[in-house]
Amino acid sequence: MQIFAAAAGIGQSDCEHVVGTTLAQPVLAITSLAYIAAGLAVLCWAVRARGALAVAAGVVLIAVGAGSFVYHGPQPSWAGLAHDWPIIALGAVYAAGLARTARRQRRVWMTAAGIFTLALIAYAAGRSGSPLCRPESLWQYHGAWHVLSAASAGWAALAMGHRREGTLVTYDAQSDL
Numbered sequence: 001m002q003i004f005a006a007a008a009g010i011g012q013s014d015c016e017h018v019v020g021t022t023l024a025q026p027v028l029a030i031t032s033l034a035y036i037a038a039g040l041a042v043l044c045w046a047v048r049a050r051g052a053l054a055v056a057a058g059v060v061l062i063a064v065g066a067g068s069f070v071y072h073g074p075q076p077s078w079a080g081l082a083h084d085w086p087i088i089a090l091g092a093v094y095a096a097g098l099a100r101t102a103r104r105q106r107r108v109w110m111t112a113a114g115i116f117t118l119a120l121i122a123y124a125a126g127r128s129g130s131p132l133c134r135p136e137s138l139w140q141y142h143g144a145w146h147v148l149s150a151a152s153a154g155w156a157a158l159a160m161g162h163r164r165e166g167t168l169v170t171y172d173a174q175s176d177l
Contacts, residue, residue: 010075014142015128017135022074029073031143035065038154046157053097053160060090061153068146090153097160105159112156119148 011018016025023029039061046054063086070076071083102109125132126141133141 010079011072013128014072014140015126015130015133015135016072016140016142018075023072024075025072027138027140027143028146029069031140031146032065032068032072034147034150035061035068035153037065038150038157039063039065042154042157046160049161051161053093053100054157056093057090057097057153057157057160060086060093061150061157064090065150094153094156097156101159101161105161108159109156112152112159115148115152115155119145119152122148 011025011028014025014028016028018024019026039058041058042054042061043058046058067079067082067084067086071079098109122141122144124130126143126145127133128135130141
């Protein structure tokens with residue numbers, strides 16, 4: 001049984017040409033690691049802030065990155081499930097976070113939404129039928145989708161702080177300057 005053999009048809013709609021190497025779609029596999037980087041950054045912050053939803057967001061972001069890497073990289077037969085289920089979990093965590101913190105953290109959520117809007121534009125541009133699709137290029141719009149949506153998710157996770165004595169603990173970029 002070959003658990004790491006490339007599955008036929010995986011990644012065909014994501015523009016980048018599928019090659020017969022360890023990383024079937026090398027640009028997309030590498031840019032998938034942005035989710036892992038975002039997830040680790042969120043976890044580092046969330047553990048200090050004791051934000052349970054932010055911790056969940058960090059864990060799920062890492063799972064999204066791993067699943068996307070497997071999907072665009074070695075493409076085993078189970079890559080579709082490894083790719084799709086963490087995305088569903090991510091949606092659930094972020095829906096809960098939005099419902100819980102949208103009013104108090106409107107500015108953070110709006111910034112994340114702005115970044116996500118750019119990500120969606122890149123996603124549309126990165127589809128195989130798009131006029132901007134260049135399968136052989138090192139620039140892949142779907143790769144930009146990975147990086148921008150990971151940044152958006154990381155930013156949105158900052159809104160999911162821990163309530164402590166009536167205040168919401170969030171990341172303050174000014175305090176790091």
